[in-house]
Amino acid sequence: MTALSGAVFPHSPALVRRYPLRMVILGVLAGAAILPPFLFLAYASLHQLDASGGFGASTFSHFAAIFAERTFGPTLVNSLSYALGSALLALVIGAAQAWLAERTDAPLRQLLYIASIISLGVPYVLYIVAWLLLLGKAGPVNALLQQLFGSAVPHLNLNSLGGMIFVEGMLWSPLAFLLLAPVFRNSDAAFEEAATVCGAGLVATFRRITMGMPLVFPAIVLGLAFLEIFVHAGGAIYGTLLSLIIASVVAYMPYGLRYAQIGVIQIHPELEEAATLSGARQTRAFVRIVLPLLVPALVSCWLFVFLLAVRAVSLLLLLVGPESQVVAVALFDFWNNGQIGELAALGAVWTAIMTVFSVTFLLLAGRYQMPVI
Amino acid sequence: MNFCGDEQQKTKNSPEECMRIAAAIGTLLMFVGAIAGGVGQAIAQNASDNPATYRGPDREQRLLDGARKEGQVTVYSSMIADQALRPILDGFQAKYPFVKAQYVRDDPPQQLQKVMAEARAGRFVVDVLESTGLEVAVRAANINQPFWSPESEVYPGDHRDPKGYWAPTRFSYLGACYNTDLIKPGEQPKSFEDLLDLKWKGKIAWSSTVIGAMLFITGVRNFMGEDKALAYLRELAKQDIAPIASANRVVVDRVMAGEYALCLDAFLHHPIISARKGAPVAPLPLEPVLSVVSSVMLPKAPPHPHAAVLFIDYLLSKDGQQKLQGADYFPAHPGVQASPDLDQIVPQKIGLHENFIAPAKMNADLARSRSLYQELFAK
Numbered sequence: 159m160t161a162l163s164g165a166v167f168p169h170s171p172a173l174v175r176r177y178p179l180r181m182v183i184l185g186v187l188a189g190a191a192i193l194p195p196f197l198f199l200a201y202a203s204l205h206q207l208d209a210s211g212g213f214g215a216s217t218f219s220h221f222a223a224i225f226a227e228r229t230f231g232p233t234l235v236n237s238l239s240y241a242l243g244s245a246l247l248a249l250v251i252g253a254a255q256a257w258l259a260e261r262t263d264a265p266l267r268q269l270l271y272i273a274s275i276i277s278l279g280v281p282y283v284l285y286i287v288a289w290l291l292l293l294g295k296a297g298p299v300n301a302l303l304q305q306l307f308g309s310a311v312p313h314l315n316l317n318s319l320g321g322m323i324f325v326e327g328m329l330w331s332p333l334a335f336l337l338l339a340p341v342f343r344n345s346d347a348a349f350e351e352a353a354t355v356c357g358a359g360l361v362a363t364f365r366r367i368t369m370g371m372p373l374v375f376p377a378i379v380l381g382l383a384f385l386e387i388f389v390h391a392g393g394a395i396y397g398t399l400l401s402l403i404i405a406s407v408v409a410y411m412p413y414g415l416r417y418a419q420i421g422v423i424q425i426h427p428e429l430e431e432a433a434t435l436s437g438a439r440q441t442r443a444f445v446r447i448v449l450p451l452l453v454p455a456l457v458s459c460w461l462f463v464f465l466l467a468v469r470a471v472s473l474l475l476l477l478v479g480p481e482s483q484v485v486a487v488a489l490f491d492f493w494n495n496g497q498i499g500e501l502a503a504l505g506a507v508w509t510a511i512m513t514v515f516s517v518t519f520l521l522l523a524g525r526y527q528m529p530v531i
Numbered sequence: 532m533n534f535c536g537d538e539q540q541k542t543k544n545s546p547e548e549c550m551r552i553a554a555a556i557g558t559l560l561m562f563v564g565a566i567a568g569g570v571g572q573a574i575a576q577n578a579s580d581n582p583a584t585y586r587g588p589d590r591e592q593r594l595l596d597g598a599r600k601e602g603q604v605t606v607y608s609s610m611i612a613d614q615a616l617r618p619i620l621d622g623f624q625a626k627y628p629f630v631k632a633q634y635v636r637d638d639p640p641q642q643l644q645k646v647m648a649e650a651r652a653g654r655f656v657v658d659v660l661e662s663t664g665l666e667v668a669v670r671a672a673n674i675n676q677p678f679w680s681p682e683s684e685v686y687p688g689d690h691r692d693p694k695g696y697w698a699p700t701r702f703s704y705l706g707a708c709y710n711t712d713l714i715k716p717g718e719q720p721k722s723f724e725d726l727l728d729l730k731w732k733g734k735i736a737w738s739s740t741v742i743g744a745m746l747f748i749t750g751v752r753n754f755m756g757e758d759k760a761l762a763y764l765r766e767l768a769k770q771d772i773a774p775i776a777s778a779n780r781v782v783v784d785r786v787m788a789g790e791y792a793l794c795l796d797a798f799l800h801h802p803i804i805s806a807r808k809g810a811p812v813a814p815l816p817l818e819p820v821l822s823v824v825s826s827v828m829l830p831k832a833p834p835h836p837h838a839a840v841l842f843i844d845y846l847l848s849k850d851g852q853q854k855l856q857g858a859d860y861f862p863a864h865p866g867v868q869a870s871p872d873l874d875q876i877v878p879q880k881i882g883l884h885e886n887f888i889a890p891a892k893m894n895a896d897l898a899r900s901r902s903l904y905q906e907l908f909a910k
Contacts, residue, residue, distance in 0.1 A: 207674070208673045209668075209671040210647060210650060210651060210671075210672035210673055211644075211647035211648070211650075211651060211672065212651050229905075229909065231663075236838060273551040283584045290788075291788075294788060294790055295788075295789070295790040295791075296788045296789030296790045299789075317773065317775075347688050382644065385645065385648050386648055387648055387649070389654060390651075390652045391654040393647060396649075396654070396656065397635075397653075397656055408869065441625065475637070475641055476641055476644055476645060478635065479635060480605050480633035480634060480635050480656075481633065491611075491612065491636060493777075493781065493782060494638065494777065494778045495614075495778075495780055496780040496781065496783060496801060496805065497611075497613070498784065502611070
């Protein structure tokens with residue numbers, strides 16, 4: 159179990175050593191949240207489905223069918239190039255922004271934070287529509303390029319692997335920025351240490367962004383697993399807001415952990431050891447010393463996960479019920495129904511609300527001396 | 532079975548014993564018969580009580596009383612919420628204010644996942660399912676039950692299920708659409724053959740979904756026959772048609788934006804609605820005009836059975852169907868006309884043949900259409 163909590167907090171073996179029981183409980187909780195959908199997927203992939211979608215005899219035929227599919231190889235290669243390419247792009251942009259914001263005195267650099275936070279709250283579908291309008295085959299950029307070069311065909315094609323990498327990379331760059339900014343900020347103690355920390359931060363961020371794609375749970379698959387779990391859970395959880403919350407907790411836990419981790423790393427064990435030496439009991443040391451130091455990281459983590467969660471679509475498509483409609487899914491419906499005007503209007507209102515919310519949040523955090531980001 | 536027959540004298544039964552056994556068996560049979568009769572009667576009673584199939588003169592009153600107690604109905608539909616679904620629910624609610632009508636709007640694939648999961652768990656949230664193309668899958672999964680509504684009697688027999696597992700709610704006509712800035716009037720393709728002209732190469736898009744490219748292929752197979760269809764599709768594949776992994780409506784939007792000159796699988800009312808708002812797009816019905824029906828189904832154990840049937844009644848009634856007219860859908864009710872704007876794509880009104888794909892046909896042909904799509908178009 160310690161190994162599991164170690165996996166959840168890979169950089170904090172000290173915490174595991176210091177609070178074995180607490181870490182075990184945390185590990186069990188994390189496992190309980192993550193394992194059911196994983197087990198469901200493993201089980202479903204190894205069993206036949208009958209007409210009602212129920213499980214029949216066990217089989218390897220699903221895997222055989224996938225491997226026999228002639229598009230499997232190219233699809234896999236495409237997905238990997240897509241994930242690696244977009245993560246790399248997000249990282250380059252995010253790192254450049256983080257460097258500008260934290261290591262230079264560029265004017266208005268604080269705007270980067272606001273812009274990133276806002277962009278995290280913009281639902282994906284709006285993002286994609288906007289890029290299509292701008293860089294699509296019939297968009298102004300292509301029209302300009304065609305005029306410049308006097309060609310009949312558009313130069314940029316967003317419906318290509320390169321186009322997908324570009325849009326996805328742009329989509330994730332605010333996340334990369336927000337994850338990297340503290341790394342750049344806290345690395346001014348010594349140069350060589352700075353280089354190491356930056357390097358480690360870059361690698362960790364790259365890994366996080368890459369892993370958060372196809373490689374763990376595609377959101378739609380996670381949604382399907384949760385549909386199955388909730389509908390079988392009895393009681394009245396299926397279709398409720400609570401079910402959406404539980405699914406989102408599991409889906410966004412990795413991001414939250416990565417964010418909170420930054421806070422944890424910064425707390426030196428000496429502080430707590432000093433408290434213990436001065437006679438404080440461990441629990442008291444944790445509550446009085448560690449927790450207050452963790453609060454800014456936890457608060458910023460909350461805002462961060464909140465913004466990611468409110469724009470989720472595919473995770474929630476299969477889970478929303480009659481009384482738990484959420485804005486992101488409503489936006490997706492508008493897109494699917496060709497109601498672009500309504501989409502833009504609701505999207506604008508939503509983005510405005512998210513902006514006001516985030517700015518108020520940041521101002522309040524600053525007021526109480528919590529350097530949230 | 533002959534217990535006292537000549538060949539089975541090994542058991543050495545005396546005639547008295549035979550009589551006694553016969554009497555005992557007779558008594559037993561009567562007893563079993565009585566029980567079976569009682570159970571049968573109970574079942575019959577149950578069936579006649581089921582609001583889904585009850586036809587007695589007090590049907591309306593029973594539905595109203597039951598719905599009043601249930602107080603709620605949950606509709607899963609793939610209709611566009613703002614334009615059609617909500618007006619219908621509002622109309623229903625205005626007529627029956629004691630029933631709270633709520634809905635979940637999804638595309639058919641998500642609808643199927645949800646109702647199958649609910650059925651497996653034995654816990655339906657859905658009371659009424661309205662969708663396109665799910666009739667056979669839902670029936671095969673043993674999710675729904677037959678129902679009877681006096682309203683469905685006026686619908687033509689070939690548009691509804693003879694066993695009552697589904698009834699039609701709306702029609703859709705599918706065909707091409709084109710961007711009127713990119714293609715001057717008169718230059719647009721006018722037939723399936725015209726689509727093969729190489730001047731359209733790279734300028735055509737379609738939706739890579741079941742209701743998009745697969746349905747187009749099913750339609751072509753249905754009217755050309757397998758051999759001609761295969762030859763035709765091979766030629767069509769040379770046009771490098773761009774697959775868009777979204778609903779058909781999204782493809783029309785891409786044509787409106789000028790990214791593609793043509794699309795092949797539009798719901799033909801979509802370009803009309805957009806053109807009315809000034810978008811440079813026009814519908815292009817190709818003969819024979821592909822048409823499909825959407826339908827309403829009743830789950831096996833809806834949580835609000837009376838309200839569910841009451842809602843189906845309303846949806847199939849003239850009142851309910853008129854709401855579809857306002858939303859630019861094609862009402863399935865033979866006595867309710869679509870809005871006059873839409874006449875330009877109704878095959879009977881413009882003198883074109885119709886290529887109606889019944890639900891069973893659509894489902895039966897899907898697998899081959901999908902493999903043809905994979906083989907010829909997905910490169």
